[in-house]
Amino acid sequence: MFTVRNPLAGRATVLGPVLAAAGVGLAVTGISVFALQRARILAALPRGASRADIDAALEPVLTSSVTYAAAGIVVLGAIAAAGWYVSRRVYSPLRNLQETAAQVTLADLGARLPDRGKDNFGSLNRTINEMFERLEGSVDVQRQLLDDIRHELKTPLTIVRGHLEIMDATDPVDVQGAREVAMSELDRMSRLIDDIDLLATVEGGGQLSMxxxxxxxxxxxxxxxxxxxxxxxxxxxxxxxxxxxxxxxxxxxxxxxxxxxxxxxxxxxxxxxxxxxxxxxxxxxxxxxxxxxxxxxxxxxxxxxxxxxxxxxxxxxxxxxxxxxxxxxxxxxxxxxxxxxxxxxxxxxxxxxxxxxxxxxxxxxxxxxxxxxxxxxx
The missing domain is CATH 3.30.565.10 (Histidine kinase-like ATPase, C-terminal domain)
Known part of the structure; x- marks a missing residue:
């Protein structure tokens, strides 16, 4: 398990709460100002004041409240935009990693991640690219190994088949000769397989009694x-x-x-x-x-x-x-x-x-x- 840190993530954790606090603060301020001013103005008006007088007295308070509300909406919109932008920057390397990994198949191991500089995600990309290169080299080697083994095993099989095809089954001498050739080639194939198994065991670190x-x-x-x-x-x-x-x-x-x-x-x-x-x-x-x-x-x-x-x-x-x-x-x-x-x-x-x-x-x-x-x- 490893933790990847990115400077953008730190900015997101600071910027998000600041903007959110500003938006909420403006909204609370607008509501508080409107309520306090409305109560003060209504208390100052004489009894029996007309509806027109009340509306005229409350108009400045309503205007300021609308201003605060509009400012709050703008700040909240800025929060959403900043959050969207920062999240894209923070998680873009992970999306690139997911897309690149999805492209890697046994038929095509050439996909690589872009170099993102010297930050932690850049270091992660370089490490994963090195892993892809080792994987590609290993697969190429195994393919070559299978091709060569196929060739090496085909030769004794061809020899055995050839001798069996031309063997005169009624001639004991011919049968004995074909048998000796077949046994010799089968022994060679067996030794080859044993040596391949031994080599794989040693290279894999197995069966070593240190x-x-x-x-x-x-x-x-x-x-x-x-x-x-x-x-x-x-x-x-x-x-x-x-x-x-x-x-x-x-x-x-x-x-x-x-x-x-x-x-x-x-x-x-x-x-x-x-x-x-x-x-x-x-x-x-x-x-x-x-x-x-x-x-x-x-x-x-x-x-x-x-x-x-x-x-x-x-x-x-x-x-x-x-x-x-x-x-x-x-x-x-x-x-x-x-x-x-x-x-x-x-x-x-x-x-x-x-x-x-x-x-x-x-x-x-x-x-x-x-x-x-x-x-x-x-």
């Missing part, structure tokens, strides 16, 4: 799980001694996703280092690989859903892995960054603040960002 996380234990847990990802030599370079406030399982999940990502995009048998560090401000959880690296111009893209810096869709996956990492980092008030490894490669770092901070607002779910990365193995 508590004290020991960085040394977290580093050891990541090292143990990453070591089963075949094809690479894993080495722990540093284990931080310290604690952060966070969700152990979500941080473990994000860190393992970085490890899996490094394993997918680097040459077989190349080394990958794991490490953690802590200072007075933040804790850093990093994965360092020695692959082709990521060009600086493309680093902002890899955390978007359904996007890859090198466009390699053949790697597999839903394309949501790094988007989930970024969402988990932001849910902890932190960030995820990419730097170049000395000698070639990329270093992914999750930075989590040591002290309690307000978590950063999650990025809206974009559909152009959701489907191309391999799931965490192990």
């Amino acid at each position: 508590g004290v996380v020991d960085l040394r234990a977290l580093t050891q847990a990541v090292a143990q799980r990453a070591s089963v990802i075949s094809g690479h030599t894993w080495r722990v370079e540093s284990r931080a001694r310290g604690q952060v406030h966070g969700d152990f399982d979500r941080l473990l999940q994000a860190w393992l996703q970085l490890a899996d990502n490094a394993a997918k995009y680097t040459p077989d048998e190349s080394p990958i280092e794991i490490g953690s560090a802590v200072d007075d401000v933040r804790a850093s959880l990093w994965i360092r690989d020695h692959g082709p690296g990521i060009p600086p111009a493309s680093r902002h893209r890899v955390f978007r859903r359904f996007d890859r810096a090198n466009g390699q869709r053949s790697v597999g996956g839903s394309g949501l892995g790094l988007a989930i990492v970024d969402a988990i980092a932001k849910a902890h008030g932190g960030t995820c960054a990419i730097t170049e490894t000395v000698g070639g490669g990329a270093t992914f770092t999750i930075e989590i603040p040591i002290h309690d901070q307000e978590p950063a607002a999650p990025a809206p779910v974009r559909a152009e960002d959701v489907v191309t990365q391999r799931e965490v193995t192990g």
Whole structure:
């Protein structure tokens, strides 16, 4: 609940009573003067005075009373006019707000309130316009998300349908091949849906079990799980001694996703280092690989859903892995960054603040960002 104050409202509360008091005062004065003067004049007239003498004596009193009455009517009319004018000025912003809100629909979110300056109604208009802009951006993102998901789900359905159409039902080998393709595509669709659900959950702040996380234990847990990802030599370079406030399982999940990502995009048998560090401000959880690296111009893209810096869709996956990492980092008030490894490669770092901070607002779910990365193995 909030209260909106406007300078015009204050003027209305002062002007209205003043004018009303003036009009009533004139009316009362006119009646009082007429009654007193009439009584005085009638008392002064001799007994048996004619009607003409009485009317002549009362004529000045009647004239003054009419004058007072006319003045009272004029003042009351001024009160009505001033009240009408002030009420229109006071409630005009509310009428504009009502009319603008009535124009806003899902098909048209472009309506905005006029800028009324620096008064309280002007501040209210600007706040509501910002709300409309956020609403419009959110709806656009959701539309794009639905369009992209529709496209991503249509591809496996088309593949399955195509294999079923050309399958020879009398050939067991052909049937088995079509079955394997169908199962593979359905599994991919299931992983995509699970990742979308997970991303929405993390970005919405749900299912986060916040508590004290020991960085040394977290580093050891990541090292143990990453070591089963075949094809690479894993080495722990540093284990931080310290604690952060966070969700152990979500941080473990994000860190393992970085490890899996490094394993997918680097040459077989190349080394990958794991490490953690802590200072007075933040804790850093990093994965360092020695692959082709990521060009600086493309680093902002890899955390978007359904996007890859090198466009390699053949790697597999839903394309949501790094988007989930970024969402988990932001849910902890932190960030995820990419730097170049000395000698070639990329270093992914999750930075989590040591002290309690307000978590950063999650990025809206974009559909152009959701489907191309391999799931965490192990």
